[in-house]
Amino acid sequence: MKRAIAPLRDFLHRESSSGTLILIASALGLLAANSGLADNYFAFLDLNFQIGPSSLELDFTILKSINYLLMSLFFFVVGLEIKRELTSGHLASFKAAAAPLFAAIGGMSLPAIIYLAIAGGVEPNGWAVPVATDIALAVGLLALVGSSAIASLRSFLLALAVIDDIGAILIIALVYSTGVNLSWGLAGLLTIFAILGFRKLGSQSLVVYLPLALSLWYCAYRFGIHPTIAGVILGLLTPNIARTRSNLIDSEDGSVSVIEYLEHKFHPISSYVIVPIFAFANTGVEISGQSIKSALNSVIAWGIFLGLVIGKPLGVLLATMAARKVKIAEYPQGASNLDLIATGSAAGIGFTVAIFIARLAFDSPEIVNLAIFSVIMGSLVSALISLLIFKTLKRSTI
Numbered sequence: 001m002k003r004a005i006a007p008l009r010d011f012l013h014r015e016s017s018s019g020t021l022i023l024i025a026s027a028l029g030l031l032a033a034n035s036g037l038a039d040n041y042f043a044f045l046d047l048n049f050q051i052g053p054s055s056l057e058l059d060f061t062i063l064k065s066i067n068y069l070l071m072s073l074f075f076f077v078v079g080l081e082i083k084r085e086l087t088s089g090h091l092a093s094f095k096a097a098a099a100p101l102f103a104a105i106g107g108m109s110l111p112a113i114i115y116l117a118i119a120g121g122v123e124p125n126g127w128a129v130p131v132a133t134d135i136a137l138a139v140g141l142l143a144l145v146g147s148s149a150i151a152s153l154r155s156f157l158l159a160l161a162v163i164d165d166i167g168a169i170l171i172i173a174l175v176y177s178t179g180v181n182l183s184w185g186l187a188g189l190l191t192i193f194a195i196l197g198f199r200k201l202g203s204q205s206l207v208v209y210l211p212l213a214l215s216l217w218y219c220a221y222r223f224g225i226h227p228t229i230a231g232v233i234l235g236l237l238t239p240n241i242a243r244t245r246s247n248l249i250d251s252e253d254g255s256v257s258v259i260e261y262l263e264h265k266f267h268p269i270s271s272y273v274i275v276p277i278f279a280f281a282n283t284g285v286e287i288s289g290q291s292i293k294s295a296l297n298s299v300i301a302w303g304i305f306l307g308l309v310i311g312k313p314l315g316v317l318l319a320t321m322a323a324r325k326v327k328i329a330e331y332p333q334g335a336s337n338l339d340l341i342a343t344g345s346a347a348g349i350g351f352t353v354a355i356f357i358a359r360l361a362f363d364s365p366e367i368v369n370l371a372i373f374s375v376i377m378g379s380l381v382s383a384l385i386s387l388l389i390f391k392t393l394k395r396s397t398i
Contacts, residue, residue: 007084007256007260007263007264010264010267011081011263011267012139012143012154012158014267014268014271014272015135015136015139015140015271016136016139016140016143017140017271017272018136018140018271018272018275018276019134019136019137019139019140019141020140021271021272021275021276021279022134022136022137022275022276022279022351022352023137024276025276025277025279025280025283026279026280026283026351026376028280029041029279029280029281029282029283029284030283030284030285030287032280032284033283033284033285033286033287034286034287034288038284038286041284042284044062045061045062045063045281045284046061046062046063047061047062048060048061049061049062049065056218057222058221062281063281063282066277066278066281066282067228067278067281067282067356067359068221068226068227068228070274070277070278071228071231071274071278071356072217072227072228072230072231073231073266073269073270073274074228074231074270074274074275074278075169075228075229075231075232075235076231076232076234076235076266076270077231077235077263077266077267077270077271078165078169078231078232078235079231079232079233079234079235079236079238080235080238080259080262080263080266080267081162081165081235081263082162082165082166082232082235082236083235083236083238083240083259084240084257084259084260084263085158085159085162087240087259088240088257089159090155090158090159090162091159091162091163096159097159097163098323098328098329098330099156099320099323099324099329099330099331099332100156100157100159100160100163101159101163101329102319102320102322102323102328102329103156103160103315103316103319103320103323103340103344104159104160104161104163104164104167104316105163105319106315106316106317106318106319106320106322107131107133107160107164107311107312107313107315107316107319107344107347108131108164108167108315109315109319110307110311110312110314110315110318111130111131111307111308111311111312111315112127112128112130112131112307112311113311114130114303114306114307114310114311115127115129115130115303115304115306115307115311116303117303118299118302118303118306119299119300119302119303119304120303121299122299122300123300123361123362123367125361125362126300126303126304126358126361126362126367126371128168128171128175128176128357128361129304129307129350129354129357129358129361129371129374129375130303130304130307130308130311130312130350130354130375130378131164131167131168131171131307131350131354131357132164132165132168132350132352132353132354132356132357133160133161133164133165133312133347133348133349133350133353134161134349134350134351134352134353134354134379135158135161135162135165136271136275136352137349137351137352137379137383138157138161138346138347138349139154139157139158139161141346141349141383141386141387142154142157142343142346144387145386145387145390145391148390148391148393149339149342149343149390150332150333150334150335150339152332152333152334152335153332153335153339153343155332156332156335156343157343157346157347160316160343160347161347164347165353168353168357169229169232171357172225172226172228172229172356172357172360173225173226173229176226176357176360176361177224177225177226178224178225179224180223180224180225181222181223181224184219184222184223184224185219185223187215187219187223188216188219188220188223188230191212191215191216191219192216192233192237194212195209195212195216195234195237196237198212199237199239204243204244204245204258209234213230213234216230216233216234217230217231220233226360238258238259238262239257239258239259240257240258240259241257241258242255242256242257242258243256243257243258243260243261275352278352278356279351279352282355282356282359282372283355283372283376285369285372285373285376286369287373291369291370291373294370295370295373295374295377298370298374300367300370300371300374301370301371301373301374302374304354304358304371304374304375304378305374305377305378305381306378307378308348308349308350308354308375308378308379308381308382309345309348309378309381309382309385311348312344312345312347312348312382313340313341313342313343313344313345313347313348313382313385314341314344315344316340316341316343316344316347317337317340317341317344320340321337338389338393339393341389342385342386342389342390342393343386345382345383345385345386345389346382346383346386347382348378348379348382348383348385348386349379349382349383349386350375350378350379351375351376351379354375354379355372355375358371358372358375
């Protein structure tokens, strides 16, 4: 008997629920790092272990295994969502993608400019930290405000966040890669060709693709780019065609695609397990009078904070206004400038990917902790501003 699913609705519901789990996991991480459990918490994350023989050079800590292995599945789901949006979703045509595209460009550019203007002379490598949007928390916030946000803003924010993810992925691949090893790059390219070959033959078996996926991850790791990029590549390589021999049906059109099938299988694991684990392991920073004082006196912290809180909403608004003025795009249906600022503030919730980039951008553990603290504070203030504006808009319409 076939079971009906609603891919987009299910995706948004999972992201919204995941946002709650992220908040809980982050609070637990902060609690562990600022309590009598701190030594055990950090010691556990620093535990070393080796995967396979020493020749594989897979020496990991618990924290590194979370950020390199588990997050690869997270980015695989991100890649699937990008592919779905590009082929059949909000980004399938330029007309549909125009407004969120320009909004995303503005919402990524202005935070980077603000950061460089404030902290570029000290740590220019951190410019990408405030450019990212956390889909789960942003979508969760719009679910929280309910009817205060007009319906068109949900698809607008989702498309904007997906484009943000594309930008963040390109930044990770192009900016934060180490010295590359061309032979491993060639091996990775051959693996991609093998995947395309099996896809051409019509194979849809996970048993066939799993060894190739592991091979691509390892090639990326040895090539010198962050191995989570392999997850994105695999997602983008997934064909958006009807899946054969599936016990699922789409409640909207009756046919479940390969992408929708894989999202149904892996998105719950990513949203309900992997991202909360990442949040618990990566938000454990010390919060004390001294750390707050250090943040207040740090141009790096202010660059990240103001990039998220000011740069995101202002960049989204100005870029969308400019696109409308030159008649390239239109505002989301029924939206005003204040709606766009509120939505831009929701996009200022950087969190998961911003923290991920912070760990790549900075070498000093002290600066990493400072950056994570700034991301948390910037995301929190952005969320509060967005909530306040949406609630004000609701009152003004009564």
